[in-house]
Structure formats: C-alpha cells, structure tokens
Amino acid sequence: MAALLFGGPQASVAAQQPSVPAWLSAHVGFGPGQIAWPVLSRARALYMQRVSEGKVKNPCYFAMDATKPNDPSGEKTGGRFYVICEASQSFRAISAGHGSGRDLKGAADFSNGRECARNFGNAMDSNLTTGGSYMTSEVKTTFKGYYRASGMKDAAYVRSFLQFDGEGETANARQRAIGGHAAAKVSGICMMKNPESPYANHDGYVPFGTLVTYAGGRSDGCTSWTPADATQVMSMTKDNPTTLYIYPESADIAAVAKAVGTHASLTQAGLYWNDDCLKEISTPKFWPKTTLEPIIVKYKQDHPPPPSKPIPICATQ
Template sequence: MRSGLSFLKMVGLSVTMAAWLAAGSFAAEQTSDVPAWLRDHIGEGDGQIAQVVLQRARALYLRKVNEGVVKNPCYFAMDATRPNDLGNGRLGSRFYVICQADRSFRAISAGHGSGRNLKGVADFANGRECAKNFGNAMDSYLTTGGAYVTGETKTSFKGYYRVSTKQDAALTRSFVQFDGEGETANARPRAIGGHAAVTLKDICLRKNPRSPYANQNGYVPFGTLVDYSGGRSDGCTSWSPSDAQQIVPLLKDDPTTVYIYPESHDIEAVAQAAATRQSLSRAGLYWSAFCLKQIGTPKFWPKEVLEPILARYHKDPELPAQSPPVCKP
C-alpha cells in the first residue's frame, strides 16, 4: 500500500480529478454511479461491502473532495453490523480501504466500541463478536455511525514490554483523530479516532534512568503486550498492528473521509422491523444477517438520554488515579 502512495498522490489523483471534472462536476456524480471495478466488490459475503455502506461512503468522500476538505486518493468505510471476532483466531473483514486512482479495494478487520454495563442502572455493553448497542454519549465507549474526516496523528509512548529474556522494547502507538458532523460532531471531545489494537496490561514502574521516556524519578512503565485485534475498543476504530502500519502513513498531512455504518436512523428502522418480524430486504433495510440473529434487536443510545444516566452514575467524586506499583525484582 505504501509503495503505491507516491504514485497515487503525484499522478493518480490528478487523473481521477480530471475524469470527474470532464464529466461535468463533482456535484453531478451520483452515488449510484459506482464504477464497474468497484461494483465487483459489492455484496454481503466475506470481503465484500454492502451497497448502502459503499454508496454513503463514496458520497461522503466526493462531497468532501468537492468542498476542498479532502485531496487524499483513498477513503475508508466500516460496516459495524458485521461480526468482528469469528472465533478460532479468525477476524471479520468489515473495514474498507478504497483507493480511486489505482482502483484498489481492501477489506480488513476493525474493532467496535465495548460499551458499558452500569450495574443496576443501564446495560449497553457489547460482546466481542457483534455490536448490539451504539451511541454518541461521552464516556459511553460506544461506536457512533456516521460521517468523519481524519485529523492529526499523535504518537505516544505506552511503556516497555519483554521481547526476550534479555531484551525489552518500547511500545509507541499512533492515534489518528477523527472529526465528525451531526451525531458524530463530538468525536474530538470523545477522543474518537483510529489506532492499532495493541496495549500494555499489568503495568508496573521499573527503574531505568537512561531511558528517554523516564520520569523525573528515573522510572518507566513496564507491562505485558496485548494484541486485542479481535476485541473491543473504547469507541474508537481499532486495527490490527500490521494493518495500522499501512493505514496511518496514508493519512500523514493528508486527511480523508471515514464513513461508519449504521447511523441512528438505520438502527431505529431495523429495530422496528425486527420487532414486527418484517423482512429487512423487503423494507429496503440492511444489517448483517449473522449478527442480527446474534443480537436480536439493536439499539441506539443518544447522548441526550445516556449522558444524564452516566452523570448520575458518577455523581460520587472519583478517587484520584493511583500511580502503578514499582515492579518486583
């Protein structure tokens, strides 16, 4: 993917732009006018993209290009109604990297928001396999469907982990900020974006004054490396480490669009159809049949409803965060 990036930026995008302009204008480009090479990827099978997801993702991309917000030759889409963890180490392909200029299409895995279970108050938690709950409330850890544009990328140090009996490595992770609109407009204050599905657990502090990451007392965090590519996130889009290494460089100083399906009106319509046992296809609706069978009825939790619940749940003052313990010898 990276090897073709220079070609895409130097030649491919200008060719694609010229073709669109010759046809009339960006505004005249209809979402139904999907090029033949891309239509071949439409479907609900493994590695394919549902028609409604592609149409909306493509329409968002063309709109942002027309507005002068985006010049990147690639754009992204995600179908959060599809399964994530298929079991036996297999991951579902539901995040799509679509590049107009070189006519490339990739389907990869991506995690969804875990949600939360507020014991005795509200349960909007999601399992690893399929997402049932969606929403846009602060501190909800839920995925919000809709339109985003990628922003800046920040790389931070997470700590050290053991590579071998005599060697440690530093974990740094890049985070791509998303900016939204409408129901996704609070993406920045929610710290919603994309990053590799890797972190450290069981962290303690180890003395290492020579490290450039050492604190004022000469300590650095040390933990166990965890790859949660088949797991859930705090509402962000998480990619496998290998996929993140290819995606993040595409976005350096070159924003693009991310469309995540489903939006709240999709969820509400599917929930109504499921409640009345109406055929989704006959109603012109879409949801992964596998996941709909697993979750029953999906639900969208709007921030206007969920944030007051979360505020009451957290009404007691929280204890200050404690520093990790010092590592045992």
C-alpha cells in the first residue's frame, strides 16, 4: 500500500477537471499496475489543457510516478510509467528508469539507488529526474555501435531519443538533453575494421562492443524504457506530440519531507508517496539548480578529467 491521496499547492487541480470516466477510475489505486490519484489527476489536467490550447491532437498521454520502485518484472508495481488513451479506453503501465544522480566525493552526494529515487533536481549535469509538466517533441536517432547479434552476425545498434520540452522547473529539459529512450547501450567498445560500413570513420573503423539492456537500472536523468516499450512510445509520438506529467514536483517533495521530519501522517496531511520507496529512502530531497549547479561547476574545476585515451583496436576482427 501507499500513502493516500494528495493535497497541498495543487490540490485544486482535481476539483477543476471533469470527472474521470468509470473505466479509467478502475485503474486508480496503489496496487500493481494502478496509478495513484494525484499522478492521474495532474497528468489528465495537463493533457486536457494542451488539447484545449490546440497544442496536442494525440489521443494518448503519458504519466510517470517516480515515487514508485523501478520494477521491470512488474511483480511489485506493475510499472510506473503510464500510457493512457481515453478515446480507445486503453490504459497500460510499463517500467521506466529514473535519474541516477551523482556522488561528488567531498562535495555533495545526490545519488540514487536502482529501485527507488530519493534525490530529484533540475541542475545541469546532475543526472537527476525532475518532476513536472512536459511535452514530447522530435525524435533523434543516433548510431551507438556494432554488436554481435544472433547467428554470429554483427548488427548496428541505432537508438532513438524522444526529446522532452518542459515548463517552470522543467523548462531546461532541452538544455539538459532530457527525454526518453530505450534502456540499452553498446558497452565495452573497441574499434573494428569495417570500411564498408556507412558509420566507418576516415580510417575505416567502427565502434564494436556488447549490447547491454538495463531496464532495471538508472539513467542520466532521462526516462528509459525497455527496447520494446520504447519502440511503442516512439511510434505513438512521432510527428504527433503529447503531454507527459512526472510526479513528484519540488513542492510535493518539500511537503513530504516536512511531514516525515515531524512524524506526521502523510494520509492525514493529504500527501502522497509510495510506501515501499519511502521506507527505503526515509526522506526525499529536491536539489534546485540554483543550489546544485555551482557545486557541480566547482567540482569539475577541482577535478578536471584525465586526458582522453584512444579507443583500442579490437583484438579479433
């Protein structure tokens, strides 16, 4: 179970929006595959607002509850990223990764575990998730390297990235390169001779490594999905933008932290946080960019990166 309902600075959102249809209300709750009311309420209000403004024509919208555990198996939560299509009465909960944060030794530790996020923020180079309102934008495709596929054949891995545009605390999403992509990468890179490849460099070499999926892991602040789910999300939003609402916002985090600090009941205070993760993280924290960015900048100045080394040539071709 999770702490109940919500209130605070945005409690009026629920009262302002039309009543939720019965089929969608059936998906509201704290069980596996369900969406907590504050998350749905705000996501739906955002979507309806953008539709009324003529900015969105997509029949579907997205929401994410970053207070829930990252659970690719679906056994605990049934997913925490929601794909909601009211016209077709479709509701789907899928897994999604959260921002890893960073541990700047001796300066600040705002790192997150794999399952639950304690730290949130909107600072550049913080690798943190920022809750709030977003719009999906263009899809960019990037070659990541070759890997050994089935049948001992080499395949090129090309990953798509769905850019998010935000407002308010999420307004620097594009500057931070925040968006969504598949939780997969080519790891252990070496350079392989392949002059016939369209991706070859001027010496005829291409990056080669092992394809790794990390749906149970974290990201650099982006939203990451399984490769299959990422393909679905990309196809839904290509040339057809929609809204994404990520919970919690900084005001929610501050209110929950205050309640935890005074041992107040979240339910009685009208606040929401997933119980399993709250037990794990104890107290959530939001790191505003005005506070965190100077720390990160100084840390970089004090710890310049070592000179880059050339990528090694693959031992076997």
